[in-house]
Amino acid sequence: MGKLFLVPTPIGNLDDITFRAIKTLKEVDLILAEDTRNSGKLLKHYEITTPLQSHHMHNEHQQIDSLVRKLLGGSIFALISDAGTPAISDPGFLLTRACIESNIEVECLPGATAFVPALVNSGLPNDRFVFEGFLPLKKGRQTRLQSLAEETKTMVFYESPHKLIKTLTHFAEYFGQDRPISVSRELTKLYEENMRGTVAEVLQYFEEKPPKGEFVIVVGGNK
Numbered sequence: 305m306g307k308l309f310l311v312p313t314p315i316g317n318l319d320d321i322t323f324r325a326i327k328t329l330k331e332v333d334l335i336l337a338e339d340t341r342n343s344g345k346l347l348k349h350y351e352i353t354t355p356l357q358s359h360h361m362h363n364e365h366q367q368i369d370s371l372v373r374k375l376l377g378g379s380i381f382a383l384i385s386d387a388g389t390p391a392i393s394d395p396g397f398l399l400t401r402a403c404i405e406s407n408i409e410v411e412c413l414p415g416a417t418a419f420v421p422a423l424v425n426s427g428l429p430n431d432r433f434v435f436e437g438f439l440p441l442k443k444g445r446q447t448r449l450q451s452l453a454e455e456t457k458t459m460v461f462y463e464s465p466h467k468l469i470k471t472l473t474h475f476a477e478y479f480g481q482d483r484p485i486s487v488s489r490e491l492t493k494l495y496e497e498n499m500r501g502t503v504a505e506v507l508q509y510f511e512e513k514p515p516k517g518e519f520v521i522v523v524g525g526n527k
Contacts, residue, residue, distance in 0.1 A: 305375075305376065305378065305407075305408060305409070306374065306375035306376065306377065306378045306379040306380050306381070306408060307375070307380050307381075307408065307409045307410070307411065308375060308380075308381050308382075308383060308399065308400070308403050308408060308409070308410045308411070309328050309332060309380070309381070309382040309383070309410075309411050309412075309413065310382075310383050310389070310390045310391065310396060310400065310410065310411070310412040310413065311325050311328055311329060311382045311383065311384050311390070311413050311415070312325065312384075312388060312389040312390070312413060312414070312415025312416050312417065313325070313343070313346060313384050313385065313386075313387060313388065313415070313416065314346070314387065314416055314492065315387040315388050315416045315417075315418045315491055315492055316387070316490065316491060316492035316493035316496075317492040317493065318346065318349055320415075320416050320492055321346075321350070321415065321416075322413065322414070322415055324413055325413055325415055326350050326352065328382055328413065329347070329350075329352050329354055329382055329384075330352050330353075330354060331354075331380075332354060332380045332381055332382040333354075333355075333379050333380050333381065334354065334355050334356075334357055334379065334380075334381050334382075335347070335352075335354050335355065335356050335357070335381070335382045335383075335384060336357050336358075336359035336371070336381055336382065336383045336384070336399075337356050337357070337358060337359065337384050337385075338358075338359065338360045338384070338385045338386045338394060338395055339358070339360065339386050340356045340357070340358050342386050343356060343384055343386070344356065354382075359371075359383065359395060359399070360395055361395050364395050364398050364399065365398065367399075368398055368399060368402045369402075371399060371402075372402050372403065372406050372408065375403060375406075375408045376406060376408065383395075383396055383399060387416070387418070388415075388416050388417050388418050389412070389415060389416065389417045390412075392417055392419075392437075393437040393438060393462055416492075418462070418491055418518070418520050419435060419460045419462070419520050421488070421491055421492075422460070422486070422488035422491060422498075422520035422521075422522055423458070423460055423520075423522055425486075425488070425498055426458075426486035426488075426498075426500065426522040427486065427500060428458045428484060428486060428522055428523075428524050429457075429458050429524070429525070430458060432457045432458070433457050433458040433459065433460060434455060434457050434458070434459050434460070435460045436448075436452070436459055436460060436461050437461065437462050438461070438462050438463070439461060439463075439471065445474075449474055449475075449477075449478040449479075450478060452478070452479075453478045453479055453526065454526055455525055455526060456525040456526050456527070457525045458522060458523065458524060458525055459522070459523045459525065460520065460521070460522050460523075461520070461521040461522075461523070462518075462519070462520060462521075463519045463520075463521055464518070464519070465515040465516050465517060465518070465519065466515075468487075468510060468515040468519055469507070469510060469511060469515065471521070472485075472487075472503060472506060472507040472510065472521075473507065475503045475507075475521075475523065476503045476504060476507060479503060479523060479526075480503070481502060481503050481504035482502050482503070482504065483502065483503045483523060483524055483526075484500075484501075484502060484523070484524035485500070485501065485502065485503050485506050485521065485522065485523050485524065486498060486499070486500045486521075486522040487499045487500075487506055487510070487519055487520070487521050487522075488519065488520045488521075488522070489515070489516075489517045489518070489519050490516075490517040490518065491518075491520065493517070495517065503523075
């Protein structure tokens with residue numbers, strides 16, 4: 305029987321990888337990567353020569369059965385995403401579930417996840433929180449925002465730069481302009497930035513300074 309390792313990779317700074325992660329990636333038979341070109345840079349940096357195979361949201365459904373058969377035959381795989389921990393708003397859940405259903409051992413290594421540092425340095429309560437990831441693009445977005453307007457726990461979202469203004473505008477509409485918020489940009493990278501304030505203040509800031517990079521939004525709960 306084989307084994308599947310879920311291996312977190314840095315979200316920006318290449319130093320943010322564990323010794324165990326590097327050792328695992330060197331020892332497995334195959335690394336399943338969301339984008340082999342992106343992951344290839346990380347592997348080259350750490351002199352990891354393990355074969356790579358593309359495994360992303362557009363082909364994962366077609367690959368599951370084949371990968372499970374190989375794992376049942378004794379292969380040992382590692383699954384990585386472009387950044388952070390696999391299956392957190394990235395591919396990984398489907399293969400993990402299929403392995404568990406086939407009694408294949410799955411082990412997830414600890415490591416980088418973008419929402420944790422964003423939540424901790426937001427200054428908002430983090431003893432209890434809800435992780436929402438990316439909001440629906442169109443269908444169901446309004447319904448989701450309406451339900452979250454009553455959420456009392458701190459909420460965490462992911463957002464891309466070209467949708468940030470739209471999302472902050474919706475937050476002002478559904479959560480109120482005075483709701484406390486923290487927006488983290490380019491975490492661990494050279495131009496890391498954390499903007500804190502009310503929804504109205506943060507929205508005005510990014511309207512004046514066009515957003516660039518990847519964002520994690522932390523919103524205070526309804527009091």
